[in-house]
Amino acid sequence: MTTTPEHDARIANLTFASVYPHYVTKIEKKGRTIIELHQVIEWLTGFSASDLQQLIDENVTFKAFFERATLNENAYLIKGVICGYRIEDIETPLTKQTRYLDKLVDELAKGRKMEKILRTG
Numbered sequence: 001m002t003t004t005p006e007h008d009a010r011i012a013n014l015t016f017a018s019v020y021p022h023y024v025t026k027i028e029k030k031g032r033t034i035i036e037l038h039q040v041i042e043w044l045t046g047f048s049a050s051d052l053q054q055l056i057d058e059n060v061t062f063k064a065f066f067e068r069a070t071l072n073e074n075a076y077l078i079k080g081v082i083c084g085y086r087i088e089d090i091e092t093p094l095t096k097q098t099r100y101l102d103k104l105v106d107e108l109a110k111g112r113k114m115e116k117i118l119r120t121g
Contacts, residue, residue, distance in 0.1 A: 003085065007093045012063040017056040041116045045069035046104045055098045066097045077119040080102050081082045 007106065029038050038049045045100050046069060055065060075097070082103045090096040107117045 002089065002091055003095050008095050011098050012061060014062050016052075016062060016065045017059050019062075020052070020056060026105060026109045030111060032108050032111075036108060036114065037105065039114070040108055040117055041101065044072050044075060044101055044104060044113050046072075062098050063094060064084050066094055069097075071097065073120045075100050082106060 023037060024034060028031070033087060038052065042048060042054060045066075055068075060068075080086070080103060080115045082099050085099060087099050087103060090099060104117055
């Protein structure tokens with residue numbers, strides 16, 4: 001299943017600051033911590049907690065967020081379905097990277113062990 005250009009543009013223009021509170025709510029409802037959320041985000045992007053706060057303060061889009069990120073070399077190991085899309089089949093790099101993040105947050109919220117979330121090759 002491929003994404004539409006409209007879908008890709010919508011993701012590119014979403015701000016990280018608008019989505020981040022939803023990540024926090026999702027994981028805290030399930031008993032996980034912001035520290036764990038930051039660990040997952042740092043694994044994927046290389047951003048520390050202070051980096052994330054700066055990106056939130058700057059109100060960066062996901063496009064800018066991932067342009068500044070250093071994607072983990074094992075990110076390609078993130079597979080499965082998120083938001084109705086099979087990650088492996090997404091062709092647009094930015095949309096795929098955003099769905100990687102969504103999938104990691106989802107796994108955290110579902111109680112998956114951190115060792116499994118932070119994939120190793």
